[in-house]
Amino acid sequence: MPAARERRVGSRIQRQVMQLILDRRLRPGEPMPTETELMETLEVSRNSVREALKALQALDIVEIRHGHGTYVGEASLTPFVDGLTFRTLARGGWGSPRSASGGDTQALGEILQVREVLEEGLIRRVAESLDDHELAELEDVVRRMEASGRAGDAFPELDREFHEKLYRSLGNALVPQLLAAFWNVFHTVAGARGWTKDPAPAVTARRHRDILTALRARDVEQAQRAMADHFRGIEARAWQETLGVK
Amino acid sequence: MPAARERRVGSRIQRQVMQLILDRRLRPGEPMPTETELMETLEVSRNSVREALKALQALDIVEIRHGHGTYVGEASLTPFVDGLTFRTLARGGWGSPRSASGGDTQALGEILQVREVLEEGLIRRVAESLDDHELAELEDVVRRMEASGRAGDAFPELDREFHEKLYRSLGNALVPQLLAAFWNVFHTVAGARGWTKDPAPAVTARRHRDILTALRARDVEQAQRAMADHFRGIEARAWQETLGVK
DNA sequence: TCACATTTGTCCGTATGTATG
């Protein structure tokens, strides 16, 4: 019955609680047994139960609401985001004041490369299957980008929205979550570095317009190139920020 | 100071311990303060400290060794693997005995698609930069695959090794970890489903041989096609298993 | 082999905060 056998160090209780969710076929949002019930069925103390639940909460496998109860979690990718963010921040060591380059800059580049490979491959698969409704939605997002760009305002949320809508027709629930995860890590770390927001939002809006134009024309190759250009722009910006501004 | 702003529910202590690692620039493997020290510096009880540490342990941000001490963790992707595995197992609900199809089969397909997109894109970037030494290493792996295939034995570990060596020259530390994560999730779930091992290892070995041949010829397009064929084979196998055997 | 100190693991009892009715 051990779905995954011996956890390397993870507590027995932790596995038992996971197994309990699987056995009872509990769905996200459904209530878990209370701590008291768990300590009786598992025959351990309240403290041990709590420690296990805390660990599972960190993995978003359960959700604990104070004064209310414990519920089955979404098992989302937020632990992945937190972990990757922390790792990126912890690696670099901030670098010296001048050349701010450190291991973190490299780590950020690695994340960007994975995102780039993913999106360049994904846009090929989605380029043919986009229907008029989805194209219209993307058009709407790009219009708002352009308006924001003319005003000189950055639009990180619109950027997020564009890429999410773009891949919706894939029917792959993992893809948007993964991309959102990378996006979150990148922007959180960039924010912690004090990077300025997109200095040239009009250019970024233009990149998205190019992608949309290629998609409308059903030109797979051009769409991929446009996506690549988009990332080239992000990389250039990241490098510029890293190599010391003024 | 809040590198990442208000954690959605995460305890204050948890963030403080993470911040402590960042502030003191502690590297993976270095010792953390003992629980006693932490409860003094953070002015909380030992139970609270332990719960926070348990959560951080689940994220592989710290590593706890009984009777020895607490150490800074690798912040690896194992939490990601565990979470994704659990999520996949928890979604499907096992399905009915006969048609074993469920949401889990779809989730498995989604994971496979992401891996496929990633590897097809990555092999393009690596096809030109592989040197003779790396090609020789791959040759060695493929030879062992072929030997194992002739004996009719499956070779999951060699498969893993091939894909890992393939992307080493990228210099991107995140890539092999991500791929290993997907690989682990896929095989753990497949194992829990009781799927048989690769029923035709000789064919799988042949797929890898094709990839290597294309790489030797520096034929980027052909390498990508060979990689795509490889995944086509995996998908076919997965579908076959799902739709009831015997 | 034998203590011994250090550190984490587990448990108990109690008090407090929070949401529901």
Added chain:
DNA sequence: TCATACATACGGACAAATGTG
């Protein structure tokens, strides 16, 4: 306002694992 049910937090105690002399 009150009662109930639940999670949160604390302090103290002892058990178990590990390393050292």
